[in-house]
Amino acid sequence: MGIWQACRMAIKSIRSNKVRSFLTMLGVIIGVAAVITAVAFAQGSTQSITERISSLGTELIQVSITGFNTNRDVTWEDIQEFTYENSDAIAAMSPLVTSNAMVRRGRNTVNTTIRGVTADYSMIQKQDVQQGRYISDVDSDFRQPVAVIGSYVASKLFEGEDPVGQSIKFQNRVFTVVGVLQELNGSQQGTEDDQIIIPVSTAQRVLRNAYIRNYNFLAASPDTVDDAMERIESYLTEIYGSEEMFRVFNSEQMLETLNSVTGIMMTVLGGIAAISLIVGGIGIMNIMLVSVTERTREIGIRKAIGAKRINILAQFLIEALIVTGMGGVLGQILGSGAIWTLGRLGIVPAVYSPFWMMVSFLISLFIGVVFGIFPANKAARLNPITALRHE
Amino acid sequence: MIRTENLRKYYSMGDNTVKALDGISLNISKGSFVAIVGPSGSGKSTLMNILGCLDVPTSGQYYLDGVEVSSMNDNQLARIRNEKIGFVFQGFNLISKLTALENVELPLIYAGIGGRRRMQLAKEALESVGLGNRLDHMPTELSGGQQQRVAIARALVTNPPLILADEPTGNLDSHSGQEIIDIFKNLHSLGNTIVLITHDDHVAMQAKRVIRILDGTIVDDREVG
Numbered sequence: 001m002g003i004w005q006a007c008r009m010a011i012k013s014i015r016s017n018k019v020r021s022f023l024t025m026l027g028v029i030i031g032v033a034a035v036i037t038a039v040a041f042a043q044g045s046t047q048s049i050t051e052r053i054s055s056l057g058t059e060l061i062q063v064s065i066t067g068f069n070t071n072r073d074v075t076w077e078d079i080q081e082f083t084y085e086n087s088d089a090i091a092a093m094s095p096l097v098t099s100n101a102m103v104r105r106g107r108n109t110v111n112t113t114i115r116g117v118t119a120d121y122s123m124i125q126k127q128d129v130q131q132g133r134y135i136s137d138v139d140s141d142f143r144q145p146v147a148v149i150g151s152y153v154a155s156k157l158f159e160g161e162d163p164v165g166q167s168i169k170f171q172n173r174v175f176t177v178v179g180v181l182q183e184l185n186g187s188q189q190g191t192e193d194d195q196i197i198i199p200v201s202t203a204q205r206v207l208r209n210a211y212i213r214n215y216n217f218l219a220a221s222p223d224t225v226d227d228a229m230e231r232i233e234s235y236l237t238e239i240y241g242s243e244e245m246f247r248v249f250n251s252e253q254m255l256e257t258l259n260s261v262t263g264i265m266m267t268v269l270g271g272i273a274a275i276s277l278i279v280g281g282i283g284i285m286n287i288m289l290v291s292v293t294e295r296t297r298e299i300g301i302r303k304a305i306g307a308k309r310i311n312i313l314a315q316f317l318i319e320a321l322i323v324t325g326m327g328g329v330l331g332q333i334l335g336s337g338a339i340w341t342l343g344r345l346g347i348v349p350a351v352y353s354p355f356w357m358m359v360s361f362l363i364s365l366f367i368g369v370v371f372g373i374f375p376a377n378k379a380a381r382l383n384p385i386t387a388l389r390h391e
Numbered sequence: 392m393i394r395t396e397n398l399r400k401y402y403s404m405g406d407n408t409v410k411a412l413d414g415i416s417l418n419i420s421k422g423s424f425v426a427i428v429g430p431s432g433s434g435k436s437t438l439m440n441i442l443g444c445l446d447v448p449t450s451g452q453y454y455l456d457g458v459e460v461s462s463m464n465d466n467q468l469a470r471i472r473n474e475k476i477g478f479v480f481q482g483f484n485l486i487s488k489l490t491a492l493e494n495v496e497l498p499l500i501y502a503g504i505g506g507r508r509r510m511q512l513a514k515e516a517l518e519s520v521g522l523g524n525r526l527d528h529m530p531t532e533l534s535g536g537q538q539q540r541v542a543i544a545r546a547l548v549t550n551p552p553l554i555l556a557d558e559p560t561g562n563l564d565s566h567s568g569q570e571i572i573d574i575f576k577n578l579h580s581l582g583n584t585i586v587l588i589t590h591d592d593h594v595a596m597q598a599k600r601v602i603r604i605l606d607g608t609i610v611d612d613r614e615v616g
Contacts, residue, residue: 005500016488301484304445305545306473306501308466384445388484 003318006311010319017291024287025327027280028364032331033338035273035360036353040339042269044348046262052185052192053251053258059091060124060251061217061229063236067245074239076200076212082235089220089228094121096214097203101170103157103196110156113195114170116203117216124218127192132164132179140199147175151183152193170196171206188346225250277363280327281371288320288375299379300387313380320372321365328364332357392552392584393419393442398451398461400437400607411437412448413607419586421552424579426598427588434607436557439588443476443555444468456552473501477546481558483538485530485545491517492526495545502549516544520574536567543574547583554578556587560594572597 014021065074076095083093097116102109115121122134129148139146147168154163163177175198185191204210217232219225229248236246292299299312336352343350400412411434419425429435440446441453444460447468453461456475463471472478477498485494495513504512517523520540530538539559546554556575560568572594575585579599587598595601596615603611 012488297484298486301486302497302501303469304443304472304478304484305498306469306549308469308501310466311501385440388445388480 003314006314006318007322009315010322013291013315013319014322020287021323024284025323025330027283028277028324028327028367029331029334031273031277031280032328032360032364033335034276035270035363036332036335036356037338037342038269038273039266039353039356040335040351041342041348042262042265043353044339044342044351046258047351048349049258050255053254055184056126056251058222058225058250058252059219061219061225061232061248062250063215063217063232063246063248065213065236065246067240067242072239073211074236078239079215082232083217086228086231087220089224089231090217091220092120092123092218094118094124094216095200095212096121096216097200097207097209097212098214099203099207099209101196103153103168103170105157105166105168108157108159110153112150112153114203114207115195115197116200116207116209117197118200120218121197121216124216125192127184128182129179130182131162132177134179135197135199140201143201143205144199145173145175145202146178146199148179148181148197149177150181150193150195151187152189152191153196154180155187168196173206219250225252273360277367281324281367284320284323284368285371285375288316288372289378291319292316292375292379295379296382296387296390299382300384300390303382303384304388309380312382313376316376316379317369317372320376321368324364324368324372325361328361331364332361335360392421392423392456393417393586394452394454395442396452398438398441398448398453400434400441400446401449410607412441415451415604415607415609417602417609417612419584421584422579422582424575424585424599425587426595426601427586427604428590428592428595428601429604430590433605435588435590435604437607438604439555439557442553442586443478443557444471469501473498474549475551475553477549477551477554479539479542479546479554479556479559481561483530483535483542483562485538485541487530490527490529491522491533491541491544494530494541495548498545498549512548513544516548517541519547520544534567535563536570539563539567539571540574543571547578552584554583554585556585558589558591559587560589560591568594 079093079095083090094117099114100111101114102111118140119135119137122128128134132148134148135146149163157163157168158166163180166177167174168177169175181193181197183193185193187193200212204212217228219228229250233243233248237243240246302312339350339352342348396416398412398415399410402409402411415438427435427438437446441448444455448461451461452459455471460468460471486497492510492513495516496509499509499512514526517526520543522537522540522544525533525537530541533541559571563571575587576597579585587594589595598615600614602609
């Protein structure tokens with residue numbers, strides 16, 4: 001008896017019990033769909049963050065002051081002087097004061113991130129203006145109430161009107177829009193297009209944030225990154241007397257951290273998916289055992305007319321494989337639909353991973369073998385005489 | 392065709408040993424039509440299981456078509472059943488999810504006979520029992536007599552040297568039962584070897600030879616008709 005014939009028998013038996021077969025498959029369908037959706041979610045969210053971090057280049061160094069020193073704190077002036085003295089390794093520096101605010105223009109409002117920076121921030125973040133001008137050092141020196149807005153903010157507040165020269169209001173103050181930032185992420189919420197840049201000195205006053213805790217540096221070249229970081233660390237250590245009072249990191253380290261986080265996320269998701277697939281497999285074994293008992297007489301008949309053990313074993317094993325295989329394919333379809341929906345809703349970019357689709361399909365077949373072999377073997381070993389007497 | 396020497400089958404039931412067969416020696420030649428008769432508990436079912444290669448004896452020899460089968464393993468027995476024996480059971484034992492044609496094809500599938508030829512053979516077998524117009528009927532759509540005829544077609548389809556029928560008329564009314572017996576008679580006249588197991592004397596007397604067994608031994612063996 002050929003494999004093809006065994007497949008036809010198995011399909012016939014699956015079709016004669018459609019509802020039961022589908023319910024049996026459901027465990028595998030949900031398991032596989034969960035695996036590929038979870039993986040796509042992890043990969044999609046990682047991808048968009050990774051892209052942004054790498055687009056900043058490896059020259060970005062971020063410093064944040066986490067501790068207080070009762071004797072002396074580092075000031076903006078100190079950092080400016082330090083930057084000037086180390087201009088061989090550091091190309092640019094900007095302080096960074098961040099807050100969230102509800103911004104108004106007429107009846108339109110938008111909730112966005114306010115960043116207080118200096119003119120160099122444009123170079124450091126590699127984001128220039130597409131319209132108007134960036135904030136200047138003069139704006140900082142005179143605490144000018146001017147703002148450069150992201151394209152998302154512009155579209156929400158001005159709805160296609162030219163924002164330059166117009167007024168917006170937040171924190172009970174009126175700001176004049178002097179420019180619109182270059183669009184980097186398709187004017188989407190929560191990206192670099194969803195922010196407002198103002199002079200750091202203005203921000204300190206408006207946001208009541210007198211002390212600057214964050215500085216962004218741009219290394220002179222990728223080769224001077226390590227040198228620049230070392231100099232910043234030793235300078236700050238000298239002032240604070242401890243390395244615990246501040247953090248210095250650059251985009252490469254951030255990527256490494258991100259990758260390890262992604263790795264953990266994938267492991268956890270993989271574990272959960274594995275459990276759901278095992279549960280699905282147990283369901284299959286359970287139903288197969290019921291099916292063997294139910295079909296004892298049929299097995300007896302088949303044996304009486306010449307079926308060997310291997311024929312019966314193959315019949316039931318192939319049946320389990322077809323159930324899990326179909327479950328695998330339906331799970332892929334369901335999972336791909338979920339990924340597409342997530343992508344359409346803009347929650348995460350839709351990432352289809354052929355590798356994980358293949359892996360989850362193979363796992364579902366593997367489960368068919370593992371959980372099908374026991375019931376199939378039970379059927380194959382039935383004694384034909386007792387099987388024929390079975391009612 | 393069939394030769395057994397001193398077949399014994401013992402079952403141990405706790406402390407007791409039940410002697411289901413206690414020294415059966417018989418010869419059945421090719422082309423004969425034999426009825427094995429006995430009351431229930433006489434051992435005729437055990438004999439039928441052994442003759443049908445569904446079971447092996449505790450001791451003794453069994454030669455089927457010149458082959459010693461009493462010491463074969465599961466797979467060898469399955470092959471012998473497929474090639475040399477056609478079974479007809481009291482309860483028809485058709486697979487309810489398969490059509491008449493598919494049921495008849497089944498032994499050929501296990502014999503490894505493919506596609507078109509298999510369907511052709513199965514069709515011919517069904518035609519020979521007068522069911523050429525019922526090929527695609529499910530067993531539940533057929534009467535008892537028709538189901539038993541499908542079962543006979545299934546037994547015939549591999550053209551086995553031995554047809555073994557276990558109470559083939561037991562579940563049928565006397566009219567359908569007689570039709571089945573007539574089919575066996577016809578098969579006998581075509582040269583098939585038929586062993587029929589029954590407790591019904593009326594059925595047994597239509598065979599050419601009647602062997603009576605009681606308590607696992609042969610008590611009578613005579614030609615009739």
